[in-house]
Amino acid sequence: MKNLINETNTFFRIAASLELTTQSRMLYLSLLQKNNSLYWSEFFTVTASELQGLSGLSQSGMQRARKQLVDKGIVIYKKRGSNRAPKYCLPELTNEFVITILNGTPNNTAVNTAVNTPNSTTVNSPNTLIDNTIQYNTKQIDAAADIEKYNSKDNQQKIWHAVASFQKLWNFPNAFQQQDLEELILTYSDELVNEAVKIAGTKDVPKNNAISFLTSALKEWEQANVKTVEQVKQYQASRQTKNKSFNSNYGKRRVEPKELSKPPVRELPSDEEISRMIREREANEQL
16 A cells, blocks of 8 residues: 655655656656545546646646656556546556666566565565665766765755655645755755754744745854754754743833923012012113
């Protein structure tokens, strides 16, 4: 029986060997997600618009990606007329099937070679079987250093772990989020990206803000020289303590109103002063 995590894990392990483009990877993951929601129907229908929404691909990008997946043999595609959604089938990524598509040999040849070989120790060790197949069947590709770094087995595993964390919180990333997520993983680390995803979950960050939140958190940790998961936990705890202290002090602080300036009190003149003022006035009038 298919399992989403196992199928996704196996797919990430063989994607580099199949030379799949980023668009093809995203389309396959979108089809896998759709198939899982339909309880792994052997054949299932999905419209082009829905696939574009799931994968974030344009129509032409989706068509190119679909052609590559079909050519590699990991997706079966059947048209059903202009007004009907096409059918898809995703063969289960068993060890035998993986060997078949990597070797490019007929099914029976691959199965017989993999399973019926005497003294074979790979039958009871699925991961070893896939690892050895990838090791001896990966084509030599002239690529830039960063592409080679991305396609390394170690980095593929790191990317898978981070994508799995992302998927639990926001479902599968679209094509653009996938590229940004890979950059973050290779720039920082999958452990720090996973921690940032966990923190995003506690803050209910929406999917459309996921990458910006992760980027901001990772850059903040970098500036604070935070490099390990344990340091992240200490930093976040300290950060929360400071925030609570600030909020507490702000709530207790009392702003006193300014005192209103009172006009000076003017005293009334005495009777003697009044008499003197009258006499001075009469004297002035006589002049």
